[in-house]
Amino acid sequence: MAILGKTHAVVWNEEAKGVHSLQISPYFGIGQRALLIEGPDGNILWDCLSLIDEASQARIAAMGGLSAIAISHPHFYSSMLEWSATCGDVPIHIHADDAEWVQRPGDSLRLWAGETLSIGEATMIRCGGHFEGSSVLHCPWLEDGRGALFVGDTMQVTMDRKFVSFMRSYPNLIPLDARAVKAISDAVRPHRFDAIYGAFPGRTIETDGNRVVERSMERYVKAIAS
Numbered sequence: 001m002a003i004l005g006k007t008h009a010v011v012w013n014e015e016a017k018g019v020h021s022l023q024i025s026p027y028f029g030i031g032q033r034a035l036l037i038e039g040p041d042g043n044i045l046w047d048c049l050s051l052i053d054e055a056s057q058a059r060i061a062a063m064g065g066l067s068a069i070a071i072s073h074p075h076f077y078s079s080m081l082e083w084s085a086t087c088g089d090v091p092i093h094i095h096a097d098d099a100e101w102v103q104r105p106g107d108s109l110r111l112w113a114g115e116t117l118s119i120g121e122a123t124m125i126r127c128g129g130h131f132e133g134s135s136v137l138h139c140p141w142l143e144d145g146r147g148a149l150f151v152g153d154t155m156q157v158t159m160d161r162k163f164v165s166f167m168r169s170y171p172n173l174i175p176l177d178a179r180a181v182k183a184i185s186d187a188v189r190p191h192r193f194d195a196i197y198g199a200f201p202g203r204t205i206e207t208d209g210n211r212v213v214e215r216s217m218e219r220y221v222k223a224i225a226s
Contacts, residue, residue: 001051001079004028010049010056015204016195018142023201024051032076032199035150036060037139041120042067046137046150047076047199048083057086066090068119072152072199073131074101084108093117095126095133115187123191127154127184129166129176138191146194149209154184155216157198161205163216164196178221185217 004024011025018038023031028050035046043066060066066087071080071094080092081104089108096111117124123138134154142148151157155164166181168174189210196205196212205212 001082004051005053008051010051010053012056012059013201015197016143016148019148019197021201022049022056024049031201033201034076035197036063036066037122037137037142037150038063039067039120039122039139040141041122044119044122044137044139045069045083045087046197047072047152048078048080050078052079052083052086060087068093070119070122070124070135070137072136072150072154073134074098076152076199077102081106081108093119093124095124095135097126097128097133098131101131125187125191127187129180129184130154130168136188138188138193140192143194147192147209148195148197149188149191149193150197152199155196155198155213157196157200157203157205161203162212163219164198164205164213165216166220175224178224181217181220185213188213 008024010022013021015021020036021033023033034048037044045066069092084090084092091110092108093110096113099111115126124135126135130153136154137150140147166176168176193209194207196209
């Protein structure tokens with residue numbers, strides 16, 4: 001991380017009120033973004049990056065620190081222990097179904113089981129599919145109370161930002177079957193959300209999130225059945 005910090009920095013962008021994206025610049029790894037979410041019970045870091053620089057440490061501290069780190073799936077475990085330690089040993093929430101992929105154990109790790117986990121007013125939702133424990137994060141207070149969903153790779157926001165899609169393996173282009181995709185849709189259906197924040201810069205659906213997931217599921221299932 002020290003070597004990476006000599007040539008790279010973490011760039012912040014305010015995506016919406018209470019939502020900040022963080023990305024390593026110049027482009028590093030797969031170019032994913034982490035998202036810092038301001039909440040009524042404290043700030044939550046959704047997923048993380050391979051670098052935490054001094055400027056980001058100072059900015060997070062000035063914002064009141066973190067209350068929790070929530071990780072969608074093992075591909076974003078990355079430097080989660082370093083992020084936790086830097087921000088005061090805050091708890092890191094990962095689903096127990098993905099525990100086998102943890103390469104470095106730490107006291108800040110919190111394995112959760114079942115279908116949902118409350119983090120204050122936020123809710124982690126296990127959807128499965130991409131990984132057994134692949135999860136999303138629902139924050140009902142965002143978007144002026146209309147809610148937002150943070151999806152990692154559980155759902156992938158499409159380039160036109162009109163749909164989401166689903167894959168077992170993105171680099172190997174292995175799709176999910178209909179049952180898995182319907183289960184993802186079923187898992188998030190009880191939760192109201194307008195915006196959907198994907199794992200990569202620019203991949204944000206700003207409105208009608210619930211309907212977007214429903215019609216995306218329907219389109220996907222129809223396509224693989226034909």
